Amino acid sequence: MADVTTGQREQGVPGEVSDASGEVPAEGEQHTEGMPEGMPEEQTAEEQSGTTLDQARAQIDRLRLSWDHLKRLLYLLSLTRHVDERLETLYRQGKLPGAFYSGRGQEGTHVGAAYALMPEDSLFPTHRDLNAQLAKGLDLKRVMAQFWGRIDGYTRGRDGNSHVGDWQGHRTFTAISHLPIAYPVAAGAALAYKMRKEARVALAICGDGATSNGRWHESINVSAIHTLPVVWMVNNNLFAYSTPNQLEFPVPTIAERAGAYGIPGVRVDAASVLDVYQATRVAVERARRGEGPTLIECVSLRWRGHAGHDPAKYVPKELLEEYMEFKDPVKRFRELLLALKVVSEKELGGLDERIAKEFDQAYAFAQASPAPSPADVAKGLWAGDGYWENEPRREGGPGGVGT
Amino acid sequence: MSDASGPTPGETLPGQQGAEPGPEAATSTSRPGTTEPAATEPAATDASDTGAEAGHGAEPRGKRTEQGEATYLVAIAEALWEEMERDERVFMLGEDIGVYGGAFKVTEGFIDRFGSQRVMDTPIAEDTIVGMAIGAAMEGFRPVAEFQYADFMSSGFDEITTTLGRYHYRTGVPLPVVLRGPSGGGVRASNFHSTNPEPWFAQAPGLKVICPAFPSDAKGLLKSAIRDDNPCVFLEHKWIYRRIKEKVSEDPDFTVPIGKAAVKREGTDLTIVTYGAMVHRALEAADDLGRDGVSAEVVDLRTVYPLDEETVLESVAKTGRALVLYESLRFLGIGAEVAAVIGEKAFEHLDAPIVRLAPPDTPVPFSPTLEDAFLPQVQDIVKAAARLSAW
Numbered sequence: 009m010a011d012v013t014t015g016q017r018e019q020g021v022p023g024e025v026s027d028a029s030g031e032v033p034a035e036g037e038q039h040t041e042g043m044p045e046g047m048p049e050e051q052t053a054e055e056q057s058g059t060t061l062d063q064a065r066a067q068i069d070r071l072r073l074s075w076d077h078l079k080r081l082l083y084l085l086s087l088t089r090h091v092d093e094r095l096e097t098l099y100r101q102g103k104l105p106g107a108f109y110s111g112r113g114q115e116g117t118h119v120g121a122a123y124a125l126m127p128e129d130s131l132f133p134t135h136r137d138l139n140a141q142l143a144k145g146l147d148l149k150r151v152m153a154q155f156w157g158r159i160d161g162y163t164r165g166r167d168g169n170s171h172v173g174d175w176q177g178h179r180t181f182t183a184i185s186h187l188p189i190a191y192p193v194a195a196g197a198a199l200a201y202k203m204r205k206e207a208r209v210a211l212a213i214c215g216d217g218a219t220s221n222g223r224w225h226e227s228i229n230v231s232a233i234h235t236l237p238v239v240w241m242v243n244n245n246l247f248a249y250s251t252p253n254q255l256e257f258p259v260p261t262i263a264e265r266a267g268a269y270g271i272p273g274v275r276v277d278a279a280s281v282l283d284v285y286q287a288t289r290v291a292v293e294r295a296r297r298g299e300g301p302t303l304i305e306c307v308s309l310r311w312r313g314h315a316g317h318d319p320a321k322y323v324p325k326e327l328l329e330e331y332m333e334f335k336d337p338v339k340r341f342r343e344l345l346l347a348l349k350v351v352s353e354k355e356l357g358g359l360d361e362r363i364a365k366e367f368d369q370a371y372a373f374a375q376a377s378p379a380p381s382p383a384d385v386a387k388g389l390w391a392g393d394g395y396w397e398n399e400p401r402r403e404g405g406p407g408g409v410g411t
Numbered sequence: 412m413s414d415a416s417g418p419t420p421g422e423t424l425p426g427q428q429g430a431e432p433g434p435e436a437a438t439s440t441s442r443p444g445t446t447e448p449a450a451t452e453p454a455a456t457d458a459s460d461t462g463a464e465a466g467h468g469a470e471p472r473g474k475r476t477e478q479g480e481a482t483y484l485v486a487i488a489e490a491l492w493e494e495m496e497r498d499e500r501v502f503m504l505g506e507d508i509g510v511y512g513g514a515f516k517v518t519e520g521f522i523d524r525f526g527s528q529r530v531m532d533t534p535i536a537e538d539t540i541v542g543m544a545i546g547a548a549m550e551g552f553r554p555v556a557e558f559q560y561a562d563f564m565s566s567g568f569d570e571i572t573t574t575l576g577r578y579h580y581r582t583g584v585p586l587p588v589v590l591r592g593p594s595g596g597g598v599r600a601s602n603f604h605s606t607n608p609e610p611w612f613a614q615a616p617g618l619k620v621i622c623p624a625f626p627s628d629a630k631g632l633l634k635s636a637i638r639d640d641n642p643c644v645f646l647e648h649k650w651i652y653r654r655i656k657e658k659v660s661e662d663p664d665f666t667v668p669i670g671k672a673a674v675k676r677e678g679t680d681l682t683i684v685t686y687g688a689m690v691h692r693a694l695e696a697a698d699d700l701g702r703d704g705v706s707a708e709v710v711d712l713r714t715v716y717p718l719d720e721e722t723v724l725e726s727v728a729k730t731g732r733a734l735v736l737y738e739s740l741r742f743l744g745i746g747a748e749v750a751a752v753i754g755e756k757a758f759e760h761l762d763a764p765i766v767r768l769a770p771p772d773t774p775v776p777f778s779p780t781l782e783d784a785f786l787p788q789v790q791d792i793v794k795a796a797a798r799l800s801a802w
Contacts, residue, residue: 166581175549175584181580186573192539193574196546196554203502203528203552210546221568226536230543233534389580389617391640396583 031204038168055395061347066350067282071289078350081281084119084360085338088139090363091148094371095155104155106168110140115245115313115335116384117213119143120284123305124292125211130179130197132212134189134241136310137183138170140213145178149373158377164399165380166388168271187218190239191227198295208301209295211239211288217248219262232269237295239288240303243278245310250322278306279335416682418699451771481659486626487591488517490633493557493663493801495525498553501637502529504540506759514559515593537567541590545574548586553637561592561646562606574632575642576617585640589633593649594622595688595738596775596786600649605775605782607687607739612644613716615749619643619669620716624651624690627659628713631667639669650688672719674726678708681732681799683748684723686712689736689787696792707734715745731762732799736787741769763802766795 068078077404092112098104118139122131125281131144142148146162154161154172162172163182173182181190194212201208218224219242231238242262246253259265266273272294276287284306291302313320345351351359388395474488475481481489494501502525503518512519521532533540537558544554558564564571571590572763578586598603613620619641623629629647631762636643676697683693690711697707710726712719727733733753737746750765768787776782 163581171581173582175582181549182578182584184573186569189542189569189574192542192570193546193549195539196543196547196548197550199543200547200550200552203547204550222536223538223542226534226539226541230534230536230539388583391579391585391587396579397584 010237016220057216058321061344062284064344064348067286071282071286073282075350078345078348080369081119081123081285082341082345082351083363084123084143085115085281086339087148087366088115088119088142088358089338090367091142092139094367095161096312096316104316105157106155108316109135109138109170109314110310110312110316111136113331113336114243114245114278114306114308115139116278116281116284117241117306117308119337120153120278120281121239121288123243124285124288125209128179129211129292130175130181130194132181132194132197133173133183134187134190134212134214134243135185136168136215136245137181137213137360138172138208141170141172141174141178141180144178144180146172146174148310148370150174152370152374153377156374156377157379158374159380160373160377164388188212190214190225191218191223194238195227195231195236198231198238198301199234201237202298204232207296209237209239209292209294211241213241213243215248216242216244216246216253216256216262216306217251218242219265220248220256228266228269228271228301229288231301232271235298235300237298238301239289239291239295240301241310242303242305244305244307246307246327247314247320247323249314249318250320252322261305261329263305269303271303273303273305275305275307276312277335278308279337281337288397302340308337416495427783445627454576470475472690475659476656479658480656481626481630482653482656483623483626483629483647484515484517485658486630487633487647487657488519489659490630490637491518492521494555494634495521495529496638497663498637500551500553501555502531502547502552503555503557504531504533504544506533506540506559507731508532508557513557515649517591517647518557522648532670532679538570539564540572540587541575544588544590545570545578545586546561549584553587554590555589555591555637558590558592560600560604560606560649561594561608564590564592564611564644565606566607568611569641571612571618571644572615576612576615578617580617586642587637587640588642588646589636590643591633591645591647593652595650596648596782597650599777599779599782600775601777602774604611607646607744609644609646609715610744611738613745616745617642618716619714620646621669621714622646622648622687623667623713624648624655624675624687624711626655626657628667628673628711630659630794631665632669632713635666635669638666643669646687648688651691655691667713670717670719672710672712672714672715674708674722675711676709678706678730680706681734681796682708682710682723682726682790683734683736683796684710684712684726684728684746684753685736686715686745687738689738692787692792693736696789696796699789699793700796703797706795707796712745712749718748718752720752720756723752727753727757728760731760732802733757733761733765734768734792734795734799735765736768736792738770738786740772741767742772744769763799766799768792 092110099108118137122140122143133140150160150162151172155169157165157168162174171183173180191212194210198210228240238376244262248256261275263273263275274287276283278284287304291304292301435680474485508518509522509527509530541557544556547554575586578584594607607621609622612618621632622642623632633645636645685693697709700707708726708730710723735746735750735774737744741744746767746769750767753765770785776785
């Protein structure tokens with residue numbers, strides 16, 4: 009059996025996923041249908057443990073995912089979980105300056121969405137979506153340098169934590185706290201692709217909380233009017249900081265709001281990375297064909313508080329336990345690949361060791377990276393002032409992207 | 412000018428007269444280059460139809476006067492037209508800028524030349540207009556977004572100040588975006604159509620804020636803004652649009668540098684530092700003062716951020732007296748910073764305390780008696796100058 013790959017993802021996505029009609033397959037929807045206020049419905053144990061093996065095989069065949077693809081997804085899910093856990097530990101030890109926004113429990117959304125994009129497609133994430141940026145290809149070493157405010161961070165110390173991005177390299181927007189501030193910007197990027205007749209797609213992510221903001225509606229509205237090649241993804245992790253879904257929107261689902269804008273809306277159980285990937289692939293291909301935007305609501309639970317300081321006591325204990333036990337996207341996918349014999353227990357152990365080492369190396373890189381010079385505090389505000397233009401090229405640092 | 416500043420006869424302010432939000436009766440009957448049937452047009456009552464000041468974007472040069480003079484509005488339309496012709500990355504987006512030609516008719520005729528993709532009518536969603544301009548700029552375009560009134564920039568405030576201004580500092584990604592909007596009072600447009608928002612944006616890092624007073628400066632600065640790799644907020648004072656005209660360069664590469672003030676009138680006894688419509692008040696006051704034997708120099712900032720300290724300080728060093736005149740609110744308005752700079756860097760040249768003349772810290776009121784009391788008038792400037800000269 010081949011080693012689990014941890015290399016760069018292959019260029020391109022396996023063959024067309026959707027049938028000729030472009031219909032959105034139903035798998036993504038059925039698990040969570042009729043789940044008002046974001047609370048999980050009554051499910052049988054079999055349903056909770058995921059699709060049956062035969063269904064999974066059929067889905068993988070339909071998506072034309074090779075074992076290498078599956079292993080890449082496995083790597084990304086395991087990596088993002090590991091990074092999240094390690095950063096949280098460092099935060100609690102007082103070793104991580106600034107804030108930490110955990111994306112744990114939502115890796116299915118992040119990895120599934122980012123993996124459906126081509127390198128030239130753009131991603132507009134929030135601070136919650138570091139997992140998606142890592143899956144899009146950001147260099148963990150530079151991400152870690154970002155967390156410690158070092159010069160090799162993607163923002164060179166001008167911003168911290170998951171307010172990161174790499175537009176010049178991996179086509180990801182540098183996240184901003186105000187939400188969903190990147191939604192209109194994604195519409196603008198998609199407008200550019202349409203004007204240039206480029207077969208590229210913008211994908212924007214925000215949380216359920218941001219759907220209450222006018223810009224969310226404005227952006228979807230304008231994208232539908234102009235048939236823009238954009239995918240609107242909502243990471244519905246059931247809470248906007250402490251506010252639950254039922255105090256955020258008065259309709260059963262976010263996905264159904266797509267109808268008001270005349271575009272398809274899909275609701276996906278984000279415990280299945282394959283379901284998220286499939287729904288995103290369909291939406292991306294639809295956008296690439298010039299057929300306009302799709303709204304995808306990915307349902308998961310935010311396992312941790314809004315940020316590192318928040319114990320999230322407002323999340324019912326039973327709900328958290330249920331999600332951690334039955335809807336853990338990482339555990340579920342690892343078990344699936346074991347059951348399909350794509351990987352062995354031993355290989356999983358090896359993968360985890362390599363990921364831990366990768367994190368250690370990135371952490372060491374960040375600690376060794378110099379702090380930005382105080383003399384540069386006022387530089388780089390203006391294009392053409394030379395600060396960013398004359399960026400030194402460093403091994404693994406700015407300009408030296410790629411591992 | 413000093414006592415009347417009301418609308419010129421026949422002038423219709425978009426959204427201000429007649430039933431809102433019905434079609435504003437401000438459409439030209441003769442619109443060269445447009446293809447839509449004239450029968451669909453509402454009755455024309457706009458000043459631009461009736462006199463020599465007629466002018467909009469359709470064929471900009473054709474809309475100059477016979478003597479080759481351009482109004483401020485025509486000069487702005489020419490700048491847009493020329494930059495659209497020059498660089499296919501330039502496109503415009505905004506509310507009613509296409510078939511309708513914009514609330515003030517600056518972009519009239521553009522859609523026929525450049526098409527609906529490059530002259531994009533948007534829904535009424537200012538934050539999203541700015542956000543889309545940013546996204547398109549990230550992908551290599553050079554968008555010019557129009558606001559119907561600069562007041563409505565507050566509806567796009569978050570994208571302007573949070574995303575647009577700060578993005579390059581954080582990422583090194585240039586955002587060549589121009590945001591245009593008609594600002595300022597003196598035209599009886601009341602609270603929500605008369606704001607001077609320049610201090611909001613001058614305080615937000617990463618934005619250049621441009622407030623021209625003359626047609627030539629408006630044309631040259633707008634062309635510079637469109638060619639600049641940084642975000643620019645370009646405020647067009649609506650009082651000036653059709654009132655001021657002058658000879659304007661027809662050279663397609665004529666530009667005026669951003670961040671450079673200009674001495675619009677030389678003098679020796681005192682300096683009036685100002686910008687926008689107040690430049691015209693200052694010049695009129697300087698004429699009056701001249702008759703009384705006081706020689707006033709008028710410095711037009713043209714760009715309020717970055718501020719051209721050098722020109723201001725040079726003038727104050729020469730005259731020894733500074734009157735700072737501005738239309739944004741007194742407290743922390745543009746002139747507050749100008750006064751601080753003079754106090755900090757030219758103290759030794761001053762023969763008198765700096766005098767500031769600005770509106771009170773209130774919204775812009777509607778009633779002519781109130782608005783005239785709100786805005787500094789020529790006689791107020793003359794009085795303030797006399798006080799200064801007495802030292």
